[in-house]
Amino acid sequence: MGLAMTEPGAPVLALTDLSKTFGRRGGAVKAVRGVSLAVGAGEVYGFLGPNGAGKSTTIRMLIGLIAPTAGRVSLFGRDLAADPSLLRRVGSLVDGGAFYPFLSGRRNLEVLAKTHGDGEERIDALLDQVGLAKDAKRKVKAYSTGMRQRLGVAAALLNDPEIVILDEPVNGLDVAGIQEMRRLIRSLAADHDKTVFLSSHLLSEVQQVCDRVAIIHKGELVRESTVSGLLDQEATSLRVEAVPLDAAEAALRPHWPVERQGAALAVAAARADAPEVARRLIEAGVALFELAPVQRNLEDVFLALTQEDPADA
Amino acid sequence: MLDAISAEALKFRRHRATWGLVWIWPIGVVLLWLLSIGIDLAKGGSGGRGDADAAAWISNAVDFWSLPRQPIGRYLLGAFVAVVFAGEYGWNTWKLIVPHRARSTLIAAKYVVALALIACGFTLGAIMFNLFGWIEDLATGDPIPAGIAAGALLQAHALAALAALAPILLTTAYVSLAAILTRSTVAALVIGLVITTVEQLFRVYAPMLAFQAPGLVGALYQVLPGYHLGNIGYWLREGHALVVPFPSGPFSMAPAASLAIVAAWILGLTALTFRIFRRQDIN
Numbered sequence: 001m002g003l004a005m006t007e008p009g010a011p012v013l014a015l016t017d018l019s020k021t022f023g024r025r026g027g028a029v030k031a032v033r034g035v036s037l038a039v040g041a042g043e044v045y046g047f048l049g050p051n052g053a054g055k056s057t058t059i060r061m062l063i064g065l066i067a068p069t070a071g072r073v074s075l076f077g078r079d080l081a082a083d084p085s086l087l088r089r090v091g092s093l094v095d096g097g098a099f100y101p102f103l104s105g106r107r108n109l110e111v112l113a114k115t116h117g118d119g120e121e122r123i124d125a126l127l128d129q130v131g132l133a134k135d136a137k138r139k140v141k142a143y144s145t146g147m148r149q150r151l152g153v154a155a156a157l158l159n160d161p162e163i164v165i166l167d168e169p170v171n172g173l174d175v176a177g178i179q180e181m182r183r184l185i186r187s188l189a190a191d192h193d194k195t196v197f198l199s200s201h202l203l204s205e206v207q208q209v210c211d212r213v214a215i216i217h218k219g220e221l222v223r224e225s226t227v228s229g230l231l232d233q234e235a236t237s238l239r240v241e242a243v244p245l246d247a248a249e250a251a252l253r254p255h256w257p258v259e260r261q262g263a264a265l266a267v268a269a270a271r272a273d274a275p276e277v278a279r280r281l282i283e284a285g286v287a288l289f290e291l292a293p294v295q296r297n298l299e300d301v302f303l304a305l306t307q308e309d310p311a312d313a
Numbered sequence: 314m315l316d317a318i319s320a321e322a323l324k325f326r327r328h329r330a331t332w333g334l335v336w337i338w339p340i341g342v343v344l345l346w347l348l349s350i351g352i353d354l355a356k357g358g359s360g361g362r363g364d365a366d367a368a369a370w371i372s373n374a375v376d377f378w379s380l381p382r383q384p385i386g387r388y389l390l391g392a393f394v395a396v397v398f399a400g401e402y403g404w405n406t407w408k409l410i411v412p413h414r415a416r417s418t419l420i421a422a423k424y425v426v427a428l429a430l431i432a433c434g435f436t437l438g439a440i441m442f443n444l445f446g447w448i449e450d451l452a453t454g455d456p457i458p459a460g461i462a463a464g465a466l467l468q469a470h471a472l473a474a475l476a477a478l479a480p481i482l483l484t485t486a487y488v489s490l491a492a493i494l495t496r497s498t499v500a501a502l503v504i505g506l507v508i509t510t511v512e513q514l515f516r517v518y519a520p521m522l523a524f525q526a527p528g529l530v531g532a533l534y535q536v537l538p539g540y541h542l543g544n545i546g547y548w549l550r551e552g553h554a555l556v557v558p559f560p561s562g563p564f565s566m567a568p569a570a571s572l573a574i575v576a577a578w579i580l581g582l583t584a585l586t587f588r589i590f591r592r593q594d595i596n
């Protein structure tokens with residue numbers, strides 16, 4: 001199975017106006033509202049959102065566990081509802097690896113391989129890859145959360161899928177495990193041409209491994225961008241180093257809020273305003289040494305996009 | 314489909330509850346017969362089947378197959394089916410397997426494996442029942458009556474197994490539906506217990522209740538599967554329909570009609586299980 005089976009030019013995974021409402025009439029809860037996004041082949045795509053934002057519901061719709069109320073899931077350019085067998089080209093880890101507790105790790109993978117009709121010959125290699133080879137014969141009920149998580153990753157890769165969907169894959173992992181998972185995710189895309197769609201609340205991890213991210217809040221997609229684009233777009237202040245600083249402050253203050261930060265100024269302006277800031281400083285006869293957007297991390301951006309507006313509360 | 318069946322078999326061969334609820338039949342037989350032989354020997358006399366003729370001996374030999382019709386048998390069957398179908402919700406493992414196979418295939422595989430394991434348990438139980446009956450006869454000095462042919466014994470077993478099939482399938486049908494609807498092993502088990510108990514009580518007490526509301530009770534008696542299960546078994550054993558005395562006169566139905574009604578219940582409940590599971594959100 002290869003990417004050649006995808007319709008030419010189509011994203012391997014696309015959601016179009018995807019919505020899900022639980023319950024009816026008065027008790028109806030709109031968990032996901034018109035989410036649209038597209039993931040290209042070989043991308044590592046991060047799906048972020050606070051608890052209850054609709055991430056898990058969206059992922060469950062993506063892998064056929066929940067039927068959408070409206071909208072469409074497309075895999076490899078084709079409608080999932082019309083052809084559920086497309087999911088045979090997808091591997092998934094949801095809920096931290098739910099397994100049969102009375103079976104060993106290896107037996108669990110055997111059950112899954114038999115259910116899938118494929119992959120039994122890969123079990124040993126995968127157990128080795130996720131570091132569970134020596135615990136393969138232990139019953140899963142004796143596994144730690146991290147071990148279950150790693151078995152979940154092995155299960156997700158069992159059918160050699162083209163798309164790997166990982167819901168919170170680093171939950172329960174220690175620092176070394178998180179590093180190993182990061183390497184694995186990167187390697188899936190870089191070395192094995194797989195597309196990875198991952199949700200995580202560890203934003204630093206997402207920032208390090210993802211090419212693009214989508215942020216979902218209250219069931220709606222609030223931003224979709226490359227990680228660097230998102231950080232740049234959401235930069236809301238510019239750092240200015242200029243001499244004399246007082247003159248620089250006087251030139252800018254009528255137009256933007258300005259705050260002194262030691263020998264520099266923090267100007268509350270967007271990245272797009274940088275040329276205008278520079279022009280005003282030069283017109284004021286100030287020597288400009290540095291003008292740069294203050295790079296926020298993904299956590300800052302995430303909080304800015306998903307924090308409750310007190311007016312809404 | 315064979316892969317999915319193989320996966321189910323692998324799962325439930327290694328699950329303690331399902332294993333126990335299948336092998337309880339042959340193991341239970343062995344334990345009961347050991348107890349019975351022990352009591353007979355302790356009494357020092359013959360507590361065996363005495364001077365039974367061939368027909369009575371054969372009838373006795375296949376008595377084990379009456380268990381699926383009895384409330385205790387159906388409670389145990391219900392418990393087994395509840396674990397097989399609702400276990401996936403408890404372990405949260407539908408999420409593991411649903412993306413990989415059509416839902417109807419997964420449910421069909423469960424029915425195949427559940428019924429195959431039940432068949433194994435009961436067949437082995439019936440073999441043990443006969444084997445230990447023979448050992449008991451030897452131990453207590455009761456001779457096996459003359460004129461018992463292997464063919465006649467096998468035919469009696471086949472007929473008894475056929476009579477056991479309807480209650481097994483019906484119990485499987487309603488407990489599996491309860492399991493899918495409630496997503497809980499305990500709830501499915503309780504619903505199975507309640508339905509079996511109510512069905513048995515209604516079958517016994519309907520003629521008395523008919524004094525109060527003859528029309529309603531009569532209609533329910535004809536529609537609900539209780540009488541019809543009894544009628545099919547009675548017909549296979551005795552060769553004619555079961556007659557029940559009602560205030561309005563004796564009630565009986567043609568066995569073929571009973572067979573059709575029970576089949577309709579089994580198929581209807583099973584179809585509903587498939588339909589609900591195919592549309593169910595797995596959160």
